Amino acid sequence: MLRFFRTYVPYQYLSLLALLMLIRLPFVLHPLPLLIPELNWLLIGEQMSQGDLLYRDIWDSVSPLSALVYWGLDTLFGRSQLAYHAAATAVSIFQIAYFNYVTNNRDVYPDRYFWPGLIYMLFLHLSFDCLTLSPVLLSTSFLLLAFGTLIKQMDRRGATDEVFEVGFYIGLAALFYLPSALFILWAALSLLLYTGATFRQHSLSLFGFLFPIAVTVLFYYLNDSLDDFNRNLLASVFRVRQYSLTDFQALFTSLLIPLGLGVLGFLSLFNTVRSFVNFQQRVQQIMMLYFLTAVLTIVLMPFLAPMMFLSFVIPMAYFTVYYFENARKFWLAELSFTGAFGLMMLVFYQGALQLIPGIELGRLSSLRVQPSPLPADIRNRQVLIIGEDLSAYRQNRLATPYLSWDLAKYDLKNLDNYEAVINVFDHFRKDPPDYIVDHENVVEKLFQRAPALAAQYEPTPIAGVYRRKGV
Known part of the structure; x- marks a missing residue:
């Protein structure tokens, strides 16, 4: 598979799309189980469609732009789990294509190929819960855009006023998933250490970050709901902990291969005989800063599940490319990728379809909606x-x-x-x-x-x- 995606020609985007659809095709015939967070988001969209205001009329800690997306989907499709999965697939296609485009267009790696998109696509399938339209998935799209804009600044002699976009994208990411606000630290350190950004440009980046947040605060102030906004969103990020939804075994199993390959790829940078230009070395360093910032977001997660770690896919995919690129023998790289692909797909399908009866690995039982305590004839109440x-x-x-x-x-x-x-x-x-x-x-x-x-x-x-x- 690595050999096939080694050629850098435009039609390979169609190959990536076909592979993505092939992986998800079984769930057209066998619908995925409804998850508790998913039902929660469906309810939020439904209530907002009826005119309720988030935080004032709906007490939940979901971030406002994610709720806005759920409201839009409910307006168009009603309470539809399928709509969430279709929208998540569209978002995934964008992320795969953009990550592959920006890494090749900016010469982030010494060679151009479709490996970045291929590996990013694989890592989006940590577990079957990653197939729904989670706030983390939505937020990661804007973190990718911030990354693309940031490395564009690093490829120049000095930063430009486009650093406003970096902060703006991270501000939007935070409004989709509040812990993503920590990535403004990543952007600030990257601009400080690896670009010639002036104080004015640092201020522009910070202003870009604060602007969408300030607009949101103003909206709730004008609707006399600022206290509700503060209690249910800003303060709750430090207090709301749905630990009963956490499945540590499934989380460890899902992250083992992507995280392991990412670490091996990072370590391979110290043993490679290939040389990197200064720009590529700086990208490696800011991606390490990104990973460390992502680790900080773990303490702010409301619960621990594979879907909550989708923001880690960016650095894991980035460093994993180096692992296969720096392999001494290509056949060994091909064999390693085939093995990793097969094992990840086994965990992925086992969790959703239980291919091997009696094994609960990856089933995410604590995250699934259980049978209702109410009689079946009580509906629409x-x-x-x-x-x-x-x-x-x-x-x-x-x-x-x-x-x-x-x-x-x-x-x-x-x-x-x-x-x-x-x-x-x-x-x-x-x-x-x-x-x-x-x-x-x-x-x-x-x-x-x-x-x-x-x-x-x-x-x-x-x-x-x-x-x-x-x-």
Whole structure:
């Protein structure tokens, strides 16, 4: 496969596209399981389509531009998992083509070939959860654009005012996935150490970063929702931790080969007999800075899953190219790539399709939506789930703003506070749920604090489930 993609001719883009579609073709016949984060994003898009404002009317920590994309998809296609997968494929095609284009067009490597795009395409398939339209995938597109603009500056004698674009792209990336804001440190260090950027140009880059964020803050200020924006997004990045969704075994298995090849590629730079021009050496150094910055984002992730590490694909793919390029014998490089490709596809398909029965490797069981605790005939009802298990929303709609349990705790776990009880009562009055699914045992205390609510609901035969009288 490496030999085939060694030729640098335009039609190879079609070959990459065909290979990408071939890998994902089985999921046209065998739909992927619905994931809890995916259901969460579907609910956000649905609620925004009904006129709700994110953070004020929907308590969740998803970043605003990602929510805007989900709103657009819901407006066009409704609550469609297939639409998310199709959009994610379109975003993946852009990233593969752009990464291959920019590395070759800027002569990032000594030779030109389609290996960068091929390896980037492979690493996008860390696990089947990477096939959905996650905020990290959307954010990575703008980090790629920032990388392309940054190395364009490094290829000149001095930086230009285009550094504004670098900051602007990172600002947009942060509005898709907030931890990506840390990459402004990567851009600032790269401009400082490897370009002749002046103080004015550093300021331009910072202004470009702050501009889209300031526009977003202004929007929420004008909608009298700045406190909601601060609590549900800015402050939550340090507090919201859905550790129950983490699958460490699947994460380790998915990252082992890409990360291992990236490390081997980085180490091969110290043993190669090939020489690199000054520009290529600087790109190697800023890509190492990128990787270190990406590591810092791990502590801000709401949960750990392969999809959350898609921003690592850029440096892993970049250094892996060097591993195959610096191989002493080409047949050994071809054999190594074939083995890595086969093992990654085995993990990928095993997680989604369970090719080998009885082995749960890569299944991401904690991330999947489980069967609903509500009877199957309860559909299209207004439901409030108190807890992290969102399965009852699969066939129903969200009532009240309390989507994220980590944020709902501000009120529902603070019922000894009079203001919290008033908030809950007001939300119930404006958008009363037909059913309440209580996984955290807070409803009885809520009913004690708000007897008017207790008079409206009755327990059902299902433990922890309450029905509004008259429904």
